[in-house]
């Protein structure tokens with residue numbers, strides 16, 4: 001296919017942004033995909049299995065990462081951020097800041113000799129700080145592009161990496177650069193962050209070692225994660241015999257400024273409850289919930305399977321408190337079981353909190369740059385709930401995935417394709 005003249009900018013390289021990029025690029029238009037971290041992939045790269053099919057997340061995602069990286073019409077601008085945006089639909093001028101990664105992308109072969117030599121070890125954000133990485137690093141094995149980045153804040157400038165790099169790819173003097181783009185349409189696909197569950201001190205996160213949150217669980221149970229997939233407690237490395245999952249933490253809570261349902265927590269917790277039982281069929285797994293929202297295709301069936309085939313126990317009621325037992329590291333969950341109207345105290349070896357989803361960091365700054373509106377919750381305001389779910393109030397700027405509210409992977413991908421369709425209408429007309 002011959003390359004068409006107009007180009008699109010996509011901000012955010014999670015599944016939604018990647019899908020939008022592929023759909024636009026496959027129609028012959030040029031795509032610039034700006035991702036602020038060193039790799040595309042977003043949150044899907046971190047999760048272990050996907051509900052409701054329990055497919056391996058990395059197995060589905062990796063071919064997509066490669067497709068995006070190798071598409072001739074897509075230019076990946078990772079470790080980059082949008083600076084200024086001017087112009088109008090069909091004719092936007094965008095300045096992008098390319099942060100210095102101190103490794104030349106065109107020379108680095110991703111061999112890892114530099115990291116093997118680096119003496120600095122620091123917590124790996126990709127593993128929710130439960131594992132370690134070097135000061136020169138790729139966050140995860142399938143990182144795309146497969147190019148190392150120097151974390152200058154932690155680098156001690158010992159120069160050992162420079163000595164072992166046979167391709168002379170490392171440049172510790174590298175400076176940030178700017179790049180000016182001319183694009184006809186922009187798609188915002190900046191995804192989400194997790195609610196900070198330490199805002200509920202009564203649930204013990206940050207105080208008790210064996211209270212973790214769902215993304216930490218995803219990394220612990222992952223074969224490529226910090227414990228190589230061994231599901232163990234953090235306090236003593238022991239196998240947990242009883243695990244409690246606590247729902248709606250930082251979701252549906254007006255007092256914490258998150259009145260909305262995060263839409264994915266019920267399903268990801270049921271998934272993780274099933275995964276725990278796949279690891280240890282003799283374990284006891286409990287889910288404390290307000291009500292189960294299993295609205296997607298195959299979700300209700302998955303929920304039923306978790307109860308009937310795997311024996312996950314569901315208790316309806318908001319957890320009042322998590323207490324730690326003396327010297328055992330065990331935890332006691334205090335909950336009012338609203339079906340029996342009884343207050344129950346249930347002991348677990350491990351408690352997993354399900355954080356709600358909030359807008360991505362920096363959303364306000366980006367919305368201001370683009371002139372797009374935000375909802376009271378901080379997400380991108382869509383133009384029309386029925387006929388404009390991927391339109392923003394600014395012509396030529398579209399939104400998809402979790403940037404306008406929580407979504408699961410299939411819905412994020414559908415929105416990515418929808419936004420791509422709307423963008424290409426503009427690109428093919430060459431204007432509004």
Ligand SMILES: Cc1cc2nc3c(=O)[nH]c(=O)nc-3n(C[C@H](O)[C@H](O)[C@H](O)COP(=O)(O)OP(=O)(O)OC[C@H]3O[C@@H](n4cnc5c(N)ncnc54)[C@H](O)[C@@H]3O)c2cc1C
Pocket residue numbers: 011012013014015016017034035036037039040041042043044047049050051052080081082189190191192193194214215218264268271360361362366400401402403407408409410412
């Ligand atoms: C614990 C947990 C488990 C889950 N399990 C499942 C599951 O099993 N099945 C399922 O369907 N869904 C699951 N989900 C939901 C799934 O993670 C989301 O549907 C999906 O990640 C949304 O994709 P996205 O592209 O919209 O956002 P993200 O995955 O968040 O990607 C957004 C990307 O944009 C980048 N970005 C952000 N701001 C900027 C900026 N200003 N400039 C440039 N780049 C930026 C981010 O770095 C990121 O790479 C789970 C969620 C959680 C929290």
